Amino acid sequence: MTRNTQQKEAIRTAFEQANRPLSPDEVLTLASKKVKQLSIATVYRNISTLVEDAFLLTVDVPGEASRYEIAGKEHHHHFQCDECGKIFELEGCLVKDRPRLPRGFRSTRHEVFVYGHCASCA
Amino acid sequence: MTRNTQQKEAIRTAFEQANRPLSPDEVLTLASKKVKQLSIATVYRNISTLVEDAFLLTVDVPGEASRYEIAGKEHHHHFQCDECGKIFELEGCLVKDRPRLPRGFRSTRHEVFVYGHCASCA
DNA sequence: ATCGTTGCAAACTCTTTGCAGGATT
DNA sequence: AATCCTGCAAAGAGTTTGCAACGAT
Numbered sequence: 001m002t003r004n005t006q007q008k009e010a011i012r013t014a015f016e017q018a019n020r021p022l023s024p025d026e027v028l029t030l031a032s033k034k035v036k037q038l039s040i041a042t043v044y045r046n047i048s049t050l051v052e053d054a055f056l057l058t059v060d061v062p063g064e065a066s067r068y069e070i071a072g073k074e075h076h077h078h079f080q081c082d083e084c085g086k087i088f089e090l091e092g093c094l095v096k097d098r099p100r101l102p103r104g105f106r107s108t109r110h111e112v113f114v115y116g117h118c119a120s121c122a
Numbered sequence: 123m124t125r126n127t128q129q130k131e132a133i134r135t136a137f138e139q140a141n142r143p144l145s146p147d148e149v150l151t152l153a154s155k156k157v158k159q160l161s162i163a164t165v166y167r168n169i170s171t172l173v174e175d176a177f178l179l180t181v182d183v184p185g186e187a188s189r190y191e192i193a194g195k196e197h198h199h200h201f202q203c204d205e206c207g208k209i210f211e212l213e214g215c216l217v218k219d220r221p222r223l224p225r226g227f228r229s230t231r232h233e234v235f236v237y238g239h240c241a242s243c244a
Numbered sequence: 245a246t247c248g249t250t251g252c253a254a255a256c257t258c259t260t261t262g263c264a265g266g267a268t269t
Numbered sequence: 270a271a272t273c274c275t276g277c278a279a280a281g282a283g284t285t286t287g288c289a290a291c292g293a294t
Binding site for chain 1: 180182183184185186188201204210212213214216217218221222223224225226227228230231232234235236237238239240241242
């Protein structure tokens with residue numbers, strides 16, 4: 001039986017209000033405003049639970065800590081700001097229809113990361 | 123003054139023969155065949171040097187250890203096999219001409235990762 | 245012989261886990 | 270009251286660094 005703790009509530013709210021993929025560290029910072037003694041271990045544990053519950057989805061990022069975003073969205077890709085490091089969701093798919101692969105290779109999915117400057121860091 | 127040690131030679135050769143991006147761990151395995159007491163610390167140190175020397179380029183991979191590939195190639199993307207985890211280089215660019223970004227965002231570059239099965243694991 | 249490089253082990257960082265106390269139902 | 274969850278601290282995994290010995294020049 002899963003319980004509704006202040007910590008879990010604060011973590012879920014952080015994702016709903018941020019509207020972008022968050023790292024565990026970002027979650028700690030944001031959710032600590034509501035539950036000030038929140039520990040990083042609790043953040044990790046709750047993120048795992050929320051992924052299992054399919055409330056969150058893992059976003060693996062090149063060379064960085066994984067981010068997590070609210071699940072259920074359409075196929076999309078991500079943008080990382082070179083300045084602030086924040087990750088944002090992009091709408092739509094950026095890949096050409098038919099990726100050319102070496103013979104014998106079969107593709108099942110793809111990920112695209114766009115880098116540059118976000119609106120706040122422009 | 124940089125010296126030509128057996129270790130560095132074995133590491134450089136590993137990249138030349140592998141013909142795909144390698145992780146430090148893969149480098150250790152491959153280069154150990156020639157210099158059997160090779161240590162992982164030496165692999166990391168030599169990779170850093172080779173990146174500084176612009177012989178290697180870092181390939182940041184989503185959710186995995188960075189790989190390194192021989193520098194100087196044309197713009198391309200990467201493929202990771204879901205079975206064996208190896209990373210391969212793909213030719214050409216897979217992204218549509220004009221990525222649609224939120225207002226105020228400016229993009230400078232992109233990375234694409236294709237996943238599936240390689241020829242050996244098909 | 246000099247001094248850059250190596251291997252080992254310790255240090256770090258990020259993430260996970262054990263445990264006893266605390267909070268939710 | 271029962272037991273799930275939390276905070277703390279220790280344990281892991283991957284990468285980096287200090288240091289004395291080694292080896293390329």
